Structures are given as structure tokens and as C-alpha cells.
Amino acid sequence: xxxxxxxxxxxxxxxxxxxxxxxxxxxxxxxxxxxxxxxxxxxxxxxxxxxxxxxxxxxxxxxxxxxxxxxxxxxxxxxxxxxxxxxxxxxxxxxxxxxxxxxxxxxxxxxxxxxxxxxxxxxxxxxxxxxxxxxxxxxxxxxxxxxxxxxxxxxxxxxxxxxxxxxxxxxxxxxxxxxxxxxxxxxxxxx
Amino acid sequence: xxxxxxxxxxxxxxxxxxxxxxxxxxxxxxxxxxxxxxxxxxxxxxxxxxxxxxxxxxxxxxxxxxxxxxxxxxxxxxxxxxxxxxxxxxxxxxxxxxxxxxxxxxxxxxxxxxxxxxxxxxxxxxxxxxxxxxxxxxxxxxxxxxxxxxxxxxxxxxxxxxxxxxxxxxxxxxxxxxxxxxxxxxxxxxxxxxxxxxxxxxxxxxxxxxxxxxxxxxxxxxxxxxxxxxxxxxxxxxxxxxxxxxxxxxxxxxxxxxxxxxxxxxxxxxxxxxxxxxxxxxxxxxxxxxxxxxxxxxxxxxxxxxxxxxxxxxxxxxxxxxxxxxxxxxxxxxxxxxxxxxxxxxxxxxxxxxxxxxxxxxxxxxxxxxxxxxxxxxxxxxxxx
Numbered sequence: 352x353x354x355x356x357x358x359x360x361x362x363x364x365x366x367x368x369x370x371x372x373x374x375x376x377x378x379x380x381x382x383x384x385x386x387x388x389x390x391x392x393x394x395x396x397x398x399x400x401x402x403x404x405x406x407x408x409x410x411x412x413x414x415x416x417x418x419x420x421x422x423x424x425x426x427x428x429x430x431x432x433x434x435x436x437x438x439x440x441x442x443x444x445x446x447x448x449x450x451x452x453x454x455x456x457x458x459x460x461x462x463x464x465x466x467x468x469x470x471x472x473x474x475x476x477x478x479x480x481x482x483x484x485x486x487x488x489x490x491x492x493x494x495x496x497x498x499x500x501x502x503x504x505x506x507x508x509x510x511x512x513x514x515x516x517x518x519x520x521x522x523x524x525x526x527x528x529x530x531x532x533x534x535x536x537x538x539x540x541x542x
Numbered sequence: 543x544x545x546x547x548x549x550x551x552x553x554x555x556x557x558x559x560x561x562x563x564x565x566x567x568x569x570x571x572x573x574x575x576x577x578x579x580x581x582x583x584x585x586x587x588x589x590x591x592x593x594x595x596x597x598x599x600x601x602x603x604x605x606x607x608x609x610x611x612x613x614x615x616x617x618x619x620x621x622x623x624x625x626x627x628x629x630x631x632x633x634x635x636x637x638x639x640x641x642x643x644x645x646x647x648x649x650x651x652x653x654x655x656x657x658x659x660x661x662x663x664x665x666x667x668x669x670x671x672x673x674x675x676x677x678x679x680x681x682x683x684x685x686x687x688x689x690x691x692x693x694x695x696x697x698x699x700x701x702x703x704x705x706x707x708x709x710x711x712x713x714x715x716x717x718x719x720x721x722x723x724x725x726x727x728x729x730x731x732x733x734x735x736x737x738x739x740x741x742x743x744x745x746x747x748x749x750x751x752x753x754x755x756x757x758x759x760x761x762x763x764x765x766x767x768x769x770x771x772x773x774x775x776x777x778x779x780x781x782x783x784x785x786x787x788x789x790x791x792x793x794x795x796x797x798x799x800x801x802x803x804x805x806x807x808x809x810x811x812x813x814x815x816x817x818x819x820x821x822x823x824x825x826x827x828x829x830x831x832x833x834x835x836x837x838x839x840x841x842x843x844x845x846x847x848x849x850x851x852x853x854x855x856x857x858x859x860x861x862x863x864x865x866x867x868x869x870x871x872x873x874x875x876x877x878x879x880x881x882x883x884x885x886x887x888x889x890x891x892x893x894x895x896x897x898x899x900x901x902x903x904x905x906x907x908x909x910x911x912x913x914x915x916x917x918x919x920x921x922x923x924x925x926x927x
Contacts, residue, residue: 381672383670383671383672384669384670388700388701412666412669412670415666415670417670454640455635455640457635457671457672458670458671459635
């Protein structure tokens with residue numbers, strides 16, 4: 352297992368760095384164009400299990416390599432880098448575009464909008480590569496949308512693992528939960 | 543998002559009073575059901591023909607607005623299915639609450655002029671954007687329309703979220719047929735609105751077993767279903783036992799049992815209405831034992847009743863009551879004196895029903911029963927309690 356750090360991994364616990372998956376709001380993760388609904392939830396796991404496919408993996412529909420993954424977080428996070436483990440035989444994604452803090456993006460939106468950052472990916476079957484973000488743009492991320500627009504020639508796109516590295520703040524995005532509009536104060540509403 | 547077909551084909555009267563009216567009723571019913579089942583649901587309506595593909599009301603949860611826009615709709619021109627689905631997709635994309643699931647319900651009454659391939663591409667695009675599609679296929683049905691629409695649904699469907707319903711013309715109103723389909727019941731498994739509408743609409747033979755709606759009265763429906771299953775089990779047991787017995791009395795009793803099944807069924811049903819007040823199984827087994835000991839009848843009828851009760855009587859006290867009555871009816875054919883005992887027995891059983899705290903598992907009670915009955919059968923059904 353090779354990391355990009357210049358030390359041997361046996362000493363350092365790489366898992367601790369890639370721990371942002373703890374802050375992903377997994378029940379609310381949504382993917383578009385996945386062949387098995389709900390399979391996207393299985394790609395967020397600890398670093399050690401990144402090659403473990405027993406929990407399932409994310410696969411796109413036949414003949415269509417595009418994938419869109421919407422990742423909400425339980426609190427605002429700062430993302431330093433992203434790692435993607437793809438499938439073999441050309442099913443790894445080759446291009447990734449990221450959008451921040453926008454809900455309800457679908458494919459036509461994703462193709463037309465300017466992403467916050469875009470990367471050319473390489474085939475990364477061991478999870479050894481990580482892609483740095485422009486950190487200043489990835490502060491205070493409440494949700495992240497990743498659009499995988501292309502792959503290396505396969506019929507479908509497979510993703511086994513999405514790793515996020517960064518820091519979690521304790522801030523929560525302002526969500527207006529319940530408001531009671533009153534013309535006159537009514538104590539019974541405030542119990 | 544509901545797509546209405548208001549093309550010229552809708553003037554036809556093969557659905558009473560006209561296809562368009564039947565469709566409008568069905569749409570109203572669906573809107574009501576959806577808005578009631580979840581307060582965050584929104585419904586929009588658009589036309590596929592008439593003045594063109596246009597959205598009459600954008601997705602809203604206000605039922606009055608939706609019903610109002612259905613007024614004054616004109617019938618004419620031809621339906622444009624592909625454009626309509628695209629417009630519906632766009633309307634859904636710009637919904638206010640992005641958390642809502644997207645669904646299109648299309649009423650397709652006119653012939654479909656598109657290729658299967660084109661429809662499949664449309665379906666794939668819907669599936670890619672996670673939009674579910676329900677199709678109500680009614681009205682015109684040329685040779686290929688059902689297959690084309692099935693292919694469309696197959697292309698859109700992901701994990702059974704899309705459905706298709708074919709409604710042939712006939713006596714049943716379009717809305718009644720739709721009430722029992724997954725388009726209405728959806729994933730929640732039956733909203734209260736749809737269920738109560740079904741109960742009101744159906745007169746005698748509704749879609750539900752026994753004519754009782756499980757949503758309206760779950761206990762009664764459950765009781766009826768249980769008694770039906772036990773009745774079936776009892777029938778098999780008695781038929782088996784009747785086949786084994788060689789006494790000529792059993793020829794009479796088996797034929798009587800067959801006729802008595804029909805009588806016992808309504809008796810069981812009537813008894814089921816009082817299910818809440820029935821005693822525990824223990825009390826009823828005791829009452830069976832005591833009643834049988836009092837009957838002191840022939841061993842043939844006792845063994846018939848015993849086999850039946852041993853197999854089914856442990857579960858349902860009402861069934862036990864019916865069993866007694868049917869056994870008594872069998873005895874009546876052979877022994878006219880039993881009629882008095884029948885009345886006495888029902889009197890006794892009613893007394894025993896009201897006795898609290900009688901526990902047949904008590905050793906002293908067991909000994910009493912063994913001495914009264916003097917046969918092995920008592921032990922056999924006491925084990926079951």
C-alpha cells in the first residue's frame with residue numbers, strides 16, 4: 352500500500368487522515384445514473400477497506416458512463432484532497448468535476464455549469480493517488496457534488512471508494528427548522 | 543406531474559360518460575390521494591394535446607387549485623407524448639423542494655405513433671435523472687401500443703418504482719380500476735384516502751377479501767381471515783378423519799359435516815365479531831372437555847370431534863364453539879335426544895365463558911377431567927393448551 356507521503360505506512364496511521372467519511376451524512380447520499388439504487392452509500396468507508404467490495408460498489412447504468420454523486424455532510428467541512436478507487440478494464444472514471452453547496456444538480460445542470468474545480472483522473476486501482484483541491488475554495492462545504500463525466504473507454508463506470516481528506520468544523524449550515532409567525536404572542540405555542 | 547391526454551380520441555364514449563370525463567375523475571382522485579397521503583407531496587397537471595403541450599398548474603399541494611384548473615379543458619388535436627414527457631421533466635426539475643422524488647403519471651388514451659426505440663431512449667433519460675413514470679393505458683388499443691408502453695416502463699423502471707396499468711373499456715369506471723393499482727397505493731402500501739374511497743365505491747364484492755377493508759377495520763378483517771384459514775384446516779382434518787372411520791354412523795356424519803361446514807362458517811363469522819370478549823384458549827379447552835363429558839355420547843362422534851379439535855381447536859376459541867356445534871349437528875342426525883343437550887351445552891358453554899380464572903392446567907382439574915372422560919383424548923388436547 353503506497354501513500355504519497357514519504358514515510359512507510361506501517362508506522363503512520365493513514366486511516367486517520369482519510370476520516371472525513373465519518374462526517375458524511377450517509378443516508379442522504381444520492382447518486383444519479385446508478386444501476387443499483389442506494390449502492391452509492393457503500394463507497395464511503397474507512398481507508399483500510401477501500402479495496403473491499405463486499406459491501407457493494409457504485410456502478411453506472413449499461414452503456415452510460417456518467418455518474419453524479421451528491422454528498423451532504425453532517426457539519427461544514429474543509430476538504431484538502433479527494434481519492435477515487437475505480438474499476439478495472441476502462442471502467443475507472445477519467446474526469447471529475449466538483450460543485451459545492453448546491454442541491455438538486457442533475458446531468459444537464461452539471462454539464463452546463465462551471466465547476467468549482469475539475470480534475471483529470473488516472474486509473475487508480477489501489478487508491479494510491481489523491482487529488483489536491485484548491486483549499487481556499489473548499490472551506491465551509493456543506494455538501495459536495497461530484498460529476499464523473501467520462502471513463503477510460505468502458506461501457507459502464509465503477510467506483511469502489513471515494514476518500515475525502517480534510518477537517519471538519521463544528522459549524523452547521525443555517526437550516527431554518529421551525530418558525531412560528533405570530534401576530535400576538537401565544538404562550539401555548541412555545542411550550 | 544400528471545399528463546392528461548385531451549386529444550380528439552377522448553371524445554369516445556366507451557368509458558362512461560366519455561373517455562375524457564372518466565380521465566378527469568381519475569385525475570381528481572389521484573390528486574386527492576397524493577396530497578392526502580403526505581403533506582409535503584405536490585402535484586402538477588399538464589396537457590398533452592388541445593392547445594398544445596402546456597402546464598396547467600405547476601406542482602403545488604393546494605388541491606383546490608388543481609381541481610379548478612381541470613375545469614374548462616377542451617378536447618382536440620393530437621397528443622405529443624415525447625414533448626409532454628420532456629416538459630414534465632422540466633417542470634419537475636424546477637420544483638421548489640429538491641428533496642421530493644420526481645414522478646410523472648401519464649394517461650395515454652390515443653395511439654402511440656413513436657417507435658419502440660424512441661420510447662426506450664426517453665425511458666433511459668428519465669431513469670438517468672431518477673424520474674419515475676406511471677402509465678395508465680386506456681382508450682385506443684392498437685396492436686403494438688401495450689408492448690410499446692411496456693418497453694417504455696421497462697426502460698424507466700428502477701427497483702419497481704414505475705408502473706403501468708392497462709384499463710380495457712367496460713363497466714367499471716376508470717377511477718375504480720385505478721384505486722387498487724400501485725399507482726394509487728404507491729410505496730406507502732395504501733393511503734387512507736384511497737382505501738376509504740375504495741370501500742365507499744365498491745358495493746358488495748370489493749377488491750378486498752370478505753368485503754371488509756383492512757384499513758377501515760383491521761381487527762375484523764384479521765378475525766375473518768383467521769377463521770377462514772382455520773375452517774380450511776378443520777375441513778381437511780374432518781375429511782381425513784371421516785375417510786378413516788369405518789362405522790356406518792360416520793357416513794352420515796361426514797355428509798352432514800360437509801353440509802354443516804357452510805353453516806359453521808357463518809356461525810364462526812358471527813362469533814368472530816365478538817372476538818374481543820372471547821376467553822383464553824385454556825378456558826375453552828376446559829369447556830370442550832366438560833361439554834364432551836356431559837354429552838356422554840357415542841365414541842364415534844367423540845373421536846371425530848376429538849380429531850378435529852386436536853388439530854385446530856387450540857388456536858381459536860370461536861372455532862372451538864363452531865366445532866362443538868357441528869359435532870352436535872352430526873349427532874342430531876343419529877340421535878334426536880341430543881337436541882336438548884345442544885341447548886344445554888350452549889347454555890353451559892356460555893356460563894363457562896363467563897367463568898374467570900378457570901385453569902385446566904391445574905393438576906386437580908386435570909384429574910377431574912380424566913376421571914370424567916376416562917379416555918386418552920382428554921390428555922391429547924390438554925397438551926395443546
